[in-house]
Amino acid sequence: MNPVNGGLCKGVEPVEIREAVEGRRSIREYTDDAVSGEMLDELINAAHWAPSGLNNQPWRFMKIKGGGELSEKLSNMTKYRGVVYGAKALVAVFLDTGEMYDRTRDLMSAGAAIQNILLSAYDMNLGTCWLGEILNQREEVESLLKAPEGCELVALIAIGYPRERERAGVRHPLDTFIIPPPE
């Protein structure tokens, strides 16, 4: 953090965010090293600083220990079983529908919170994988996790120290994504 102004002035210190944005990869295999509760708290702290429409902060998070009974039951609810069971910790991300003001915008806010977790984890040398396939069994997962009334699962994030070697990301050429403005 910039000590002069509490981090508010951008561009004064080297910005490493670009390295994280481009260098982060989905990590699906983890070492045996534990992920501490403090680290999970730090990730969730990063998540709750995400922007949200009307600043309604509709996200909710559940920390789940890796390798335990709950994680094993979760792993049996997705075809990414190995990723879930191999993770040293999991964070289930929910949308609190009681706090919602607009479904699309609220889901985008939850996505921003998730990305904050992925990038902050990368900064802490942790690997993560955003898991969406498990939403095919959303109701069963919510029931297993005893999700509070009105909390809808939007993602599960697998976390651990990367066992995989570094690999290059794959993206279409940048031009693919550019839509020209009207003449």
Ligand SMILES: Cc1cc2nc3c(=O)[nH]c(=O)nc-3n(C[C@H](O)[C@H](O)[C@H](O)COP(=O)(O)O)c2cc1C
């Ligand atoms: C909404 C969403 C859902 C995803 N679901 C899964 C999933 O269920 N299983 C998985 O292994 N990866 C999942 N991913 C990770 C993507 O496969 C990954 O981000 C993409 O292939 C690009 O690779 P990279 O993250 O390494 O850059 C998901 C990513 C997003 C954003």
